Amino acid sequence: MTARKRQAWNYAPELPLRSAPFLHWPLRPAAIARHLVKTWRPLTSRVLMLAVSFALWEWASPSLSEAESLRLGWVLEIWVRNLVLLTVVAGGLHLFLQRHRVQGDGLRYDARPLTRNKSLFLFNDQVKDNMFLSLVPAMVVATAWESLAWWAYANGIAPHWSFDDNPVWFVVLLGLVPIWSVLYFGAGHWLLHRGPVYRYIHSWHHRNMNIGPWSGLSMHPVEHVILYSDVVLFLVLPSSPVHMLFAIMHHTVGAPMSHTGYDAVRLPVRQRFELGDFHHQLHHRFIECNYGGIESPLDELIGAFHDGTPDGDQMVAARLSRLSERRRAQS
Protein backbone atom coordinates (compact mmCIF):
# COMPACT_ATOMS: atom_id res chain seq x y z
CA MET A 1 0.00 0.00 0.00
CA THR A 2 1.26 3.49 -0.81
CA ALA A 3 1.90 6.18 1.83
CA ARG A 4 -0.98 8.20 0.34
CA LYS A 5 -3.32 5.29 0.85
CA ARG A 6 -2.14 4.78 4.40
CA GLN A 7 -3.20 8.35 5.06
CA ALA A 8 -6.54 7.88 3.35
CA TRP A 9 -7.57 5.07 5.66
CA ASN A 10 -6.71 4.32 9.25
CA TYR A 11 -6.82 0.64 8.33
CA ALA A 12 -7.41 -1.11 5.02
CA PRO A 13 -7.50 -4.82 4.22
CA GLU A 14 -5.23 -6.27 1.55
CA LEU A 15 -5.64 -4.20 -1.61
CA PRO A 16 -6.65 -4.14 -4.39
CA LEU A 17 -10.04 -5.61 -3.53
CA ARG A 18 -11.01 -8.27 -6.03
CA SER A 19 -14.45 -9.55 -6.92
CA ALA A 20 -15.25 -13.22 -6.27
CA PRO A 21 -13.39 -15.66 -8.54
CA PHE A 22 -16.60 -17.35 -9.72
CA LEU A 23 -17.39 -14.10 -11.60
CA HIS A 24 -14.36 -14.47 -13.87
CA TRP A 25 -13.85 -16.63 -16.92
CA PRO A 26 -12.13 -19.04 -17.25
CA LEU A 27 -13.23 -20.44 -13.91
CA ARG A 28 -10.39 -21.29 -11.55
CA PRO A 29 -11.61 -24.13 -9.32
CA ALA A 30 -8.84 -23.71 -6.71
CA ALA A 31 -9.53 -19.97 -6.34
CA ILE A 32 -13.27 -20.63 -6.09
CA ALA A 33 -12.68 -23.27 -3.42
CA ARG A 34 -10.50 -20.83 -1.43
CA HIS A 35 -13.21 -18.17 -1.72
CA LEU A 36 -15.88 -20.58 -0.49
CA VAL A 37 -13.76 -21.64 2.47
CA LYS A 38 -13.04 -17.99 3.31
CA THR A 39 -16.67 -16.86 3.15
CA TRP A 40 -18.19 -19.93 4.82
CA ARG A 41 -15.67 -20.53 7.60
CA PRO A 42 -17.13 -20.54 11.11
CA LEU A 43 -15.99 -17.15 12.44
CA THR A 44 -17.74 -15.03 9.80
CA SER A 45 -20.91 -12.97 9.78
CA ARG A 46 -22.34 -15.28 7.08
CA VAL A 47 -22.17 -18.37 9.26
CA LEU A 48 -23.48 -16.43 12.25
CA MET A 49 -26.49 -15.28 10.16
CA LEU A 50 -27.11 -18.88 9.15
CA ALA A 51 -26.94 -20.06 12.78
CA VAL A 52 -29.28 -17.27 13.88
CA SER A 53 -31.73 -18.25 11.12
CA PHE A 54 -31.83 -21.87 12.28
CA ALA A 55 -32.22 -20.76 15.91
CA LEU A 56 -35.11 -18.43 15.04
CA TRP A 57 -36.76 -21.12 12.91
CA GLU A 58 -36.53 -23.62 15.74
CA TRP A 59 -37.30 -21.47 18.77
CA ALA A 60 -38.69 -18.06 17.81
CA SER A 61 -41.07 -18.35 14.88
CA PRO A 62 -44.75 -19.18 14.40
CA SER A 63 -45.80 -22.66 13.35
CA LEU A 64 -47.24 -23.00 9.85
CA SER A 65 -50.68 -23.76 11.31
CA GLU A 66 -50.53 -20.57 13.42
CA ALA A 67 -49.51 -18.54 10.37
CA GLU A 68 -52.49 -19.66 8.30
CA SER A 69 -54.36 -16.55 9.34
CA LEU A 70 -52.74 -13.15 9.80
CA ARG A 71 -53.27 -12.55 13.52
CA LEU A 72 -51.71 -9.82 15.61
CA GLY A 73 -50.39 -12.26 18.25
CA TRP A 74 -47.74 -14.10 16.26
CA VAL A 75 -46.94 -11.01 14.18
CA LEU A 76 -46.18 -9.07 17.38
CA GLU A 77 -44.02 -11.92 18.63
CA ILE A 78 -41.91 -11.68 15.44
CA TRP A 79 -41.67 -7.90 15.88
CA VAL A 80 -40.48 -8.17 19.51
CA ARG A 81 -38.01 -10.91 18.59
CA ASN A 82 -36.64 -8.70 15.76
CA LEU A 83 -36.27 -5.74 18.09
CA VAL A 84 -34.40 -7.84 20.65
CA LEU A 85 -32.16 -9.37 17.98
CA LEU A 86 -31.25 -6.03 16.41
CA THR A 87 -30.63 -4.44 19.81
CA VAL A 88 -28.32 -7.26 20.82
CA VAL A 89 -26.35 -7.24 17.53
CA ALA A 90 -26.17 -3.53 16.65
CA GLY A 91 -26.27 -2.33 20.25
CA GLY A 92 -23.71 -4.89 21.39
CA LEU A 93 -21.30 -4.04 18.56
CA HIS A 94 -21.80 -0.31 19.10
CA LEU A 95 -21.03 -0.56 22.82
CA PHE A 96 -18.07 -2.88 22.27
CA LEU A 97 -16.45 -1.11 19.32
CA GLN A 98 -17.58 2.52 19.34
CA ARG A 99 -18.65 3.48 22.84
CA HIS A 100 -16.14 1.57 25.00
CA ARG A 101 -13.62 1.08 22.17
CA VAL A 102 -12.61 -2.24 23.66
CA GLN A 103 -10.24 -3.13 20.81
CA GLY A 104 -9.13 0.42 19.99
CA ASP A 105 -8.92 1.67 16.43
CA GLY A 106 -6.42 -0.88 15.15
CA LEU A 107 -8.81 -2.52 12.68
CA ARG A 108 -11.02 0.52 12.10
CA TYR A 109 -11.19 1.77 8.50
CA ASP A 110 -11.92 5.41 9.30
CA ALA A 111 -10.91 6.51 12.78
CA ARG A 112 -12.90 9.76 12.76
CA PRO A 113 -15.67 9.88 15.37
CA LEU A 114 -19.31 9.54 14.40
CA THR A 115 -21.10 12.87 13.99
CA ARG A 116 -22.62 14.82 16.89
CA ASN A 117 -24.23 18.23 17.11
CA LYS A 118 -25.23 18.36 13.47
CA SER A 119 -28.76 19.23 12.39
CA LEU A 120 -28.38 16.89 9.39
CA PHE A 121 -29.32 14.08 11.77
CA LEU A 122 -32.49 13.53 13.77
CA PHE A 123 -31.85 14.60 17.38
CA ASN A 124 -28.67 16.30 16.06
CA ASP A 125 -26.78 13.08 16.70
CA GLN A 126 -25.77 10.39 14.21
CA VAL A 127 -26.03 7.47 16.62
CA LYS A 128 -29.45 8.46 17.97
CA ASP A 129 -30.71 9.11 14.43
CA ASN A 130 -29.38 5.75 13.24
CA MET A 131 -30.87 3.92 16.24
CA PHE A 132 -34.29 5.46 15.69
CA LEU A 133 -34.45 4.58 11.98
CA SER A 134 -33.18 1.05 12.65
CA LEU A 135 -35.39 0.23 15.60
CA VAL A 136 -38.62 1.89 14.53
CA PRO A 137 -39.34 1.81 10.76
CA ALA A 138 -36.83 -0.91 9.83
CA MET A 139 -38.16 -3.47 12.30
CA VAL A 140 -41.79 -2.73 11.39
CA VAL A 141 -41.00 -3.29 7.70
CA ALA A 142 -38.87 -6.40 8.39
CA THR A 143 -41.71 -7.86 10.47
CA ALA A 144 -44.29 -7.09 7.80
CA TRP A 145 -42.31 -8.83 5.03
CA GLU A 146 -41.50 -11.82 7.23
CA SER A 147 -45.11 -12.18 8.39
CA LEU A 148 -46.32 -12.09 4.79
CA ALA A 149 -43.82 -14.81 3.91
CA TRP A 150 -44.97 -17.03 6.82
CA TRP A 151 -48.60 -16.49 5.77
CA ALA A 152 -47.70 -17.35 2.14
CA TYR A 153 -45.96 -20.61 3.21
CA ALA A 154 -48.89 -21.55 5.46
CA ASN A 155 -51.43 -21.01 2.70
CA GLY A 156 -49.55 -22.73 -0.13
CA ILE A 157 -48.83 -19.45 -1.96
CA ALA A 158 -45.09 -19.86 -1.39
CA PRO A 159 -43.97 -23.39 -2.40
CA HIS A 160 -42.81 -25.09 0.80
CA TRP A 161 -40.18 -27.83 0.62
CA SER A 162 -38.69 -29.28 3.78
CA PHE A 163 -35.24 -30.88 4.09
CA ASP A 164 -36.88 -34.30 3.71
CA ASP A 165 -38.62 -33.29 0.47
CA ASN A 166 -35.31 -32.57 -1.25
CA PRO A 167 -32.14 -32.50 0.92
CA VAL A 168 -29.86 -31.51 -1.99
CA TRP A 169 -32.00 -28.51 -2.99
CA PHE A 170 -32.34 -27.52 0.69
CA VAL A 171 -28.55 -27.25 1.05
CA VAL A 172 -27.93 -25.74 -2.42
CA LEU A 173 -30.50 -23.03 -1.79
CA LEU A 174 -28.87 -22.13 1.52
CA GLY A 175 -25.66 -21.62 -0.47
CA LEU A 176 -27.45 -19.47 -3.04
CA VAL A 177 -29.24 -17.15 -0.60
CA PRO A 178 -26.18 -14.88 -0.03
CA ILE A 179 -25.70 -14.58 -3.80
CA TRP A 180 -29.37 -13.75 -4.33
CA SER A 181 -29.15 -11.24 -1.51
CA VAL A 182 -26.20 -9.34 -3.02
CA LEU A 183 -27.58 -9.46 -6.58
CA TYR A 184 -30.97 -8.08 -5.53
CA PHE A 185 -29.44 -5.54 -3.17
CA GLY A 186 -26.97 -4.34 -5.81
CA ALA A 187 -29.62 -3.83 -8.49
CA GLY A 188 -32.00 -2.03 -6.12
CA HIS A 189 -29.17 0.04 -4.67
CA TRP A 190 -27.96 1.16 -8.11
CA LEU A 191 -31.51 2.28 -8.97
CA LEU A 192 -31.69 4.18 -5.68
CA HIS A 193 -28.74 6.25 -6.88
CA ARG A 194 -30.64 7.57 -9.88
CA GLY A 195 -32.14 11.06 -9.99
CA PRO A 196 -34.82 12.18 -7.54
CA VAL A 197 -34.96 8.72 -5.93
CA TYR A 198 -31.50 9.42 -4.57
CA ARG A 199 -32.35 12.94 -3.49
CA TYR A 200 -35.55 12.07 -1.63
CA ILE A 201 -34.89 8.54 -0.41
CA HIS A 202 -31.39 7.07 -0.57
CA SER A 203 -29.61 10.27 0.51
CA TRP A 204 -30.84 9.46 4.04
CA HIS A 205 -28.48 6.48 4.16
CA HIS A 206 -25.64 8.58 2.73
CA ARG A 207 -25.79 11.16 5.50
CA ASN A 208 -23.53 8.58 7.13
CA MET A 209 -20.14 9.33 5.57
CA ASN A 210 -18.43 7.43 8.38
CA ILE A 211 -20.40 4.51 9.70
CA GLY A 212 -21.10 2.43 12.77
CA PRO A 213 -23.25 -0.65 13.47
CA TRP A 214 -26.46 1.37 13.79
CA SER A 215 -25.87 2.92 10.33
CA GLY A 216 -26.60 -0.36 8.53
CA LEU A 217 -30.38 0.06 8.64
CA SER A 218 -30.40 3.84 8.91
CA MET A 219 -32.36 4.75 5.82
CA HIS A 220 -35.65 6.16 4.54
CA PRO A 221 -38.58 3.80 5.35
CA VAL A 222 -39.29 3.42 1.60
CA GLU A 223 -35.77 2.01 1.26
CA HIS A 224 -36.52 -0.46 4.09
CA VAL A 225 -39.47 -1.70 2.03
CA ILE A 226 -37.20 -2.17 -1.01
CA LEU A 227 -34.35 -3.72 0.99
CA TYR A 228 -36.45 -6.44 2.62
CA SER A 229 -38.48 -7.14 -0.55
CA ASP A 230 -35.89 -9.74 -1.62
CA VAL A 231 -38.08 -12.31 0.18
CA VAL A 232 -40.27 -12.33 -2.97
CA LEU A 233 -37.84 -14.98 -4.27
CA PHE A 234 -39.48 -17.47 -1.93
CA LEU A 235 -42.87 -16.91 -3.52
CA VAL A 236 -41.57 -18.65 -6.64
CA LEU A 237 -38.74 -20.99 -5.57
CA PRO A 238 -39.48 -24.04 -3.45
CA SER A 239 -37.95 -23.34 -0.05
CA SER A 240 -38.26 -23.75 3.68
CA PRO A 241 -38.85 -20.83 6.08
CA VAL A 242 -35.22 -21.11 7.19
CA HIS A 243 -34.13 -19.95 3.71
CA MET A 244 -36.45 -16.96 3.98
CA LEU A 245 -35.11 -16.19 7.48
CA PHE A 246 -31.52 -16.46 6.18
CA ALA A 247 -32.32 -13.86 3.50
CA ILE A 248 -33.91 -11.54 6.07
CA MET A 249 -30.97 -11.96 8.45
CA HIS A 250 -28.69 -10.54 5.74
CA HIS A 251 -30.35 -7.23 6.61
CA THR A 252 -31.34 -7.41 10.28
CA VAL A 253 -28.03 -8.95 11.39
CA GLY A 254 -25.87 -8.47 8.29
CA ALA A 255 -26.35 -4.74 7.77
CA PRO A 256 -25.21 -3.74 11.30
CA MET A 257 -22.22 -6.08 10.94
CA SER A 258 -21.18 -4.81 7.50
CA HIS A 259 -21.42 -1.21 8.74
CA THR A 260 -19.31 -1.55 11.92
CA GLY A 261 -16.48 0.33 10.19
CA TYR A 262 -14.09 -2.34 11.53
CA ASP A 263 -12.54 -5.17 9.54
CA ALA A 264 -13.00 -7.72 12.30
CA VAL A 265 -13.59 -8.26 15.99
CA ARG A 266 -10.51 -9.60 17.68
CA LEU A 267 -11.07 -12.81 19.62
CA PRO A 268 -8.80 -14.61 22.08
CA VAL A 269 -5.94 -16.77 20.79
CA ARG A 270 -5.31 -14.49 17.78
CA GLN A 271 -8.64 -15.37 16.20
CA ARG A 272 -10.75 -12.83 14.31
CA PHE A 273 -14.47 -12.67 13.74
CA GLU A 274 -14.79 -11.36 10.17
CA LEU A 275 -17.54 -8.79 9.81
CA GLY A 276 -16.26 -5.70 8.02
CA ASP A 277 -17.03 -4.68 4.47
CA PHE A 278 -14.36 -2.37 3.07
CA HIS A 279 -16.05 -2.54 -0.35
CA HIS A 280 -19.17 -0.89 1.12
CA GLN A 281 -17.11 1.47 3.28
CA LEU A 282 -15.67 2.81 0.00
CA HIS A 283 -19.24 3.32 -1.20
CA HIS A 284 -20.03 5.46 1.84
CA ARG A 285 -16.98 7.66 1.22
CA PHE A 286 -17.08 7.93 -2.59
CA ILE A 287 -20.83 7.31 -3.13
CA GLU A 288 -20.90 6.63 -6.91
CA CYS A 289 -19.11 3.27 -6.85
CA ASN A 290 -19.47 -0.20 -5.31
CA TYR A 291 -23.26 -0.47 -5.42
CA GLY A 292 -23.17 -4.26 -5.02
CA GLY A 293 -20.70 -6.48 -3.21
CA ILE A 294 -17.64 -8.46 -4.17
CA GLU A 295 -19.88 -11.45 -5.06
CA SER A 296 -21.93 -9.40 -7.53
CA PRO A 297 -20.81 -8.67 -11.12
CA LEU A 298 -22.68 -5.35 -11.19
CA ASP A 299 -19.88 -2.90 -10.35
CA GLU A 300 -17.42 -4.35 -12.85
CA LEU A 301 -20.11 -4.50 -15.55
CA ILE A 302 -20.87 -0.79 -15.22
CA GLY A 303 -17.27 0.30 -14.58
CA ALA A 304 -17.90 1.31 -10.97
CA PHE A 305 -15.74 -1.16 -9.04
CA HIS A 306 -13.53 0.75 -6.60
CA ASP A 307 -10.77 -1.60 -5.52
CA GLY A 308 -9.52 0.63 -2.71
CA THR A 309 -6.39 1.80 -4.57
CA PRO A 310 -5.52 5.22 -6.08
CA ASP A 311 -6.65 3.79 -9.46
CA GLY A 312 -10.08 3.35 -7.88
CA ASP A 313 -10.01 6.98 -6.69
CA GLN A 314 -9.29 8.09 -10.28
CA MET A 315 -12.04 5.87 -11.67
CA VAL A 316 -14.60 7.34 -9.32
CA ALA A 317 -13.46 10.92 -10.00
CA ALA A 318 -13.89 10.36 -13.77
CA ARG A 319 -17.24 8.69 -13.16
CA LEU A 320 -18.45 11.58 -11.00
CA SER A 321 -17.56 14.14 -13.67
CA ARG A 322 -19.36 12.04 -16.35
CA LEU A 323 -22.44 11.75 -14.13
CA SER A 324 -22.53 15.47 -13.36
CA GLU A 325 -22.10 16.31 -17.09
CA ARG A 326 -25.01 14.06 -17.89
CA ARG A 327 -27.13 15.68 -15.15
CA ARG A 328 -26.29 19.14 -16.49
CA ALA A 329 -27.25 18.07 -20.02
CA GLN A 330 -30.60 16.71 -18.78
CA SER A 331 -31.52 19.80 -16.76
Ligand SMILES: [Zn+2]
Ligand atom coordinates in the same frame (compact mmCIF):
# COMPACT_ATOMS: atom_id res chain seq x y z
ZN1 LIG B 1 -24.45 1.43 3.68
Ligand SMILES: [Zn+2]
Ligand atom coordinates in the same frame (compact mmCIF):
# COMPACT_ATOMS: atom_id res chain seq x y z
ZN1 LIG C 1 -25.75 4.14 -1.82
